[in-house]
Amino acid sequence: MRPLNAPLQVIAMTFPFRGALLCALALLSFARPAFAGVDIQHWVAANGARVYFVESHVLPILDVQVDFDAGAARDPAGMSGLASMTQELLDSGAGGLDEDALAEKFSDLGARLSGVVDNDRAGLSLRTLASTREREGALALLRTVLTQPEFPATALDREKARAIAALREADTKPDQIGGKAFARALYGDHPYGRSPSVESVSAITRDDLLAHYRRHYVASRAVVSIVGDVTREQAEAIALQLAGDLPSGEPLAPIPPVTMPQARTERIAHPANQSHIFVGEPVTRRGDPDFFPLQVGNYILGGGGFVSRLTKEVREKRGYAYSVYSYFNSQREPGPFLIGLQTQRAQAADALKVVEDTLARFIAEGPTDAELKAARRNLVDGYSLRLDSNRKLLESLSTIGFYGLPLDWLGKFPERVEAVTAAQVKDAFRRRLSAEHRVKVIVAGD
Template sequence: MLKKIYFKVAFIALISFLCLPVAMAGIAIEHWTQPSGAQVFLVQSHAIPMVDVQLDFDAGSRRDPTLQAGLASVTASLSGMGVLANPVRDEAALDENALGEAWADLGASFGGHASSDRMSFALRSLTYPDLLAKAVQLAARQLTEPAFPADIWQRERESMIAAIKEANTRPATQAQRAFDQTVFGDHPYGYDTTEASVKRIEVSHMAALYRQSIQPCRAIVSLVGALTRAQADAVVTKLLARIAVPRNAAASACPALPAVAEVLPLTQASDQRIAFESAQAHVLLGQPGYKRKDPDFFAMLVGNYILGGGGFVSRLTHEVREKRGLSYSVYSYFVPGAHAGAFTIGLQTRPDQADQALQVSREVLARFVADGPTEAELQAAKDNLIGGFALRLDSNRKLLDNVANIAWNKLPLNYLDTWTQRVQKITVADIRSAFQRKLQPQKMVTVVLGGA
């Protein structure tokens, strides 16, 4: 039986690469709210008998206590290392090995991770009725009855501390830490998981975070696969059914989570030079950017592609690499989230060239903010972004990522259908005015690590 399941999984995986979603034909996203308050978003895709499910909760690292940075991440990770016994259902406890074997027997997978804003859990399973029912049942146990074994946490904590010590020897780690802490100040986006913060985390803290955050009324569930609406609703109901909540609790009954302060704008420039014995200097330049829900999102997306997000066709690459040979790679990017994520320009160069590379980057940025792109740059960017749009949706997993992004950020359900039109409408004036509203080149954080 196990060999048959593995053969099916391998076959389906092959087919999934060959059968791409028809992105341009319109993607119908169905949305409804369950009696518990759970928000459900579904895209039916019946080409292959498989489903991908993502459950998101407002429990990311932005809610980590100041002295326990890393709590959300380790909580999500340890939730998959064993489940409790359930005598009422006659279910024995499963340790991490037994749980892994159970998932392997089903040819399915389930696991959690935490990002800055959310804690997410992903289920992938074939939709054959016998397999899907067992996968959903096991996922429901893992989601709502994690054991948080203390002995496993001791092992994982020692491993994390060793990894942190090793990472601290890398110049990139030290440069990024200095940059984030200066850009974000006291905001949780700038928290750094350290040896000390990991040592302060106990399994009781994980259990408390879980009880507060993992509730049906807080769940945003996205599904892509071979399920009807009725089947998807039943799957979500079973995934969340084990959580103890009042029957038919409405979304309004969900207690509000504490507010997280906004990222403060920078009031002045900061220039840090950090000595580090390395062959390359790491150069970072930036500031807080904008939120994901900002109306300038598309103007910033297209503009940054031209500035430094388009690889070898970007203006920064042309000026820093092609014309002057100061760096093999130079880039810029925004990380918009629930709060204003960082805008970053980054490069590596010889320590004796760091000041020149930094000066050129600053000049390119200042000109771009002042004048915006040329019409030729704008058209090339549109062609590349629109031409590559289908690659954002060429698998169930990528499509699920997009649906979950729409659900989490409360974007219009037709967001994917109108994406290319929104990009096509962007003008030079749109980009120039958006960048002038968002960026202040004279008040940015600079970190140069390397050299004496």
Template structure:
């Protein structure tokens, strides 16, 4: 699990974006993308005009249209993800993300990948805990053929035995490698400890045993349950207008079932006050410290987001960075993260340090938690955090892919089509009292759960 959480519209995925960009864009297209970065997208960051369109089949999408460069980026998401894995079939959604581009329609895996390369397009899929994501990049000249390839992957995946077994072998190899990765172990043990008997506590990538047993029939059943029109969010950015886009979206998605068949996932609070140590013969100890956090819909989320930036979210300016790295040199990287999911929220701190310094490092992290609860930030720290968070927001929109990604995240979190215009003002309006209040709410009098992985369980 990747604990470098992705911010407000947070898409808490597995941290492994699998791309059929086994065949990347050719150099000429890469040059066009560079021009986009230099000119088109910074302008969009300042005044992004989002059109909400509805196709003849009733599919809704958000479109940012600009013809400065002939590129189109498509991002979409289905509600579902690894939380929909049946018991005993952990890793199924992960395998689905790895096999959708391994042959579809009349094209086997080799032919499908070759066709993607011929069209100079990228297609990728990723599973998160609560959502399943898809992404497509193409030059506008090939839009019709690119959307057809996307349709095949979404609606007519082959799940050929050879391709499925090949991808299972790769995923099992990854699982085996992670058995000696302290960060991967810490993430897995963390989930199991704070979310026992809940889908969030199951290994999203599965285990060697569960992945080995997965079948093409399992993949087809999950794809048919999860891919539907009622749980679909779409964002398109680039050189295409609404009237051209509408029939292409219908071509890709209109044939999907009207309603998804998802199992109900209960809300859950992560358990606190738990301590787990795992012995692993490695030079460093991996540390996770966490408490219940907030869902993205919580009214206190923006004050909490600012508070966390000051605590550990600001890479070079946070309390944790200053106390753990700058003053004492105990770790190269340290931070805290708000992780908001559909059915739970967490406030997490994470670092890795020399085994003999693990206890000291852990003590400092807990001390900064208490300091934030008791004192809160100064007015100057609050203003610097606001300046950074508002000033850096445009960086989330410096490419077509990032814009589309943000727009899908905003839709998933139901933040509203005007969120981009309002977001910085919402941050500016947060008061010091609000930040201190949410710090007390999340940190005061709470005993965190602690996971350590390292020599002698230190």
């Protein structure tokens, strides 16, 4: 089902649709409701769960996500892959129903169950029609999966075998090798630097799954995000229904702070024809005060596709790579800033020098007025695409809820982008990026 081969995982699984409800829900999913404004309601349920709700009656659909502080950073040392495997097997049997029976019941209701795991969180999301029969049936099944998972040994053995096979295959691919090495070089033994291995996955037992589930899937650390065709009163009942039977839970120790790496270059031998190059350093947390200057600046540097500086310098002027990109990945602790590209082995050194020179020049000079204006316009114009469906709105809402971002985060996004100045971009990049901490990983480089 889901390979445990990525250091930064966001992986989803879905159940199939069936019958007439398939057609209705699939057609509705293509509709694009217009969100003139996003009114986010927030409260803490009696069981301690934090609830975030957007009421929308544009479509007869309900989307719900329940997240927990149960991501890969909570894997014990030597047990990387435990968080992902626990989440993976929540629906493999629950409340006396095996996985086939669960899948059939979701399908008969026209509902879709999905899972998400990354470094910080893990959980489940549900999409269902908002009509009473379908909504109540789907929510009851979700509650069963969340509160009564059984983790059958046969399913664990099967998924371990699949994961191990995927890991062995990934260990032959230069992009996967490079991604793991990059995370390791940035974070060392910090939980963000660990990746699942054949050995760590092989060691996972059913008792380990149960222990991880009981410790982390608790009401006091549940974040319930609800978007769709229900009232506030119904949303309050849904939140209590989904997390009401979970234990309150004991406090967790915080994730360790990130120690900034020392600059280094790691070369990994591989027979591939192309070199895979990763350049970056840990930079941003969720809610970082420099978020908007860094995002606007990154659009200009390497996040804007064909209009970015890196693309112009690396691809258009010199033909070193078809694609070169950069991004900031914010997490609970500082997530990575990454520049990535693939290029012919013989020109890897030249391509890397162009990347480094382009970055250094951008940090020193900042953006031009024309670049800044275009970046702000494109980011604001693309903003509506973040909210053009209940599902996308749910993804943003769950992020706001899990990381405790301001409730006006979405509503004020355009004006905060528009307020970014060239001086702010230059200052943020100068302060937050440092050659002293910049790590370079080159797979298949000469």
